[in-house]
Amino acid sequence: EVQLMESGGGLVQPGGSLRLSCVVSGFTFSGYWMHWVRQGPEKGLVWVSRINVDGRTATYADSVKGRFTISRDNAKNTLYLQLNSLTAEDTAVYYCARDGSNWDFDYWGQGTLVTVSS
């Protein structure tokens, strides 16, 4: 069974940082591109970032470019998202998702909540 489990969310002050993790199981992690997608309060889903299988190629949404960094450790079956210079606009549930190969996301985690507030 494919499973993705995010962690690392919490309350952080504006300007602060957080590191999110996503541990996966049930598939060969090193064979898939991976993504982060977020969902703000009462808002729709927004794609945040993706990373290729070996971690050498990453793409970011314009809204997070230069502040967020995606990475992965294939030996630990873990995807990461480093969030820096956080603002209230970054408050959201952050989901990790597996790339479905047709520009879709075929499996998702349950999400981890990031709240940016003073």
Next chain:
Amino acid sequence: QSALTQPASVSGSPGQSITVSCTGTSSDVGSYNYVSWYQQHPGKAPKLMIYAVSRRPSGVSNRFSGSKSGNTASLTISGLQAEDEADYFCTSFTGSSNPYVFGTGTKVTVL
């Protein structure tokens, strides 16, 4: 890149068919056959229901179908069941520096 436009809510009685629309532009939905649909129950992870406009992943009921015409994609749920009550989101490839755009989301209610 603006979000794809979906109706805020759609409702139907058990056994009926409903259609959820997803309207984009010629830069996203209209140009690529990479529209996917997701079902999300409250507090749960999104679930892929349709990919590449009309293809169904293994395990998804054939009551769910997808189509596209011009800049608008559609998700049809036939034989509506209580368990179909959820939020539904579409997404499309954009070919731009932000390669994915999501829809605004639709709450499907089973009366």
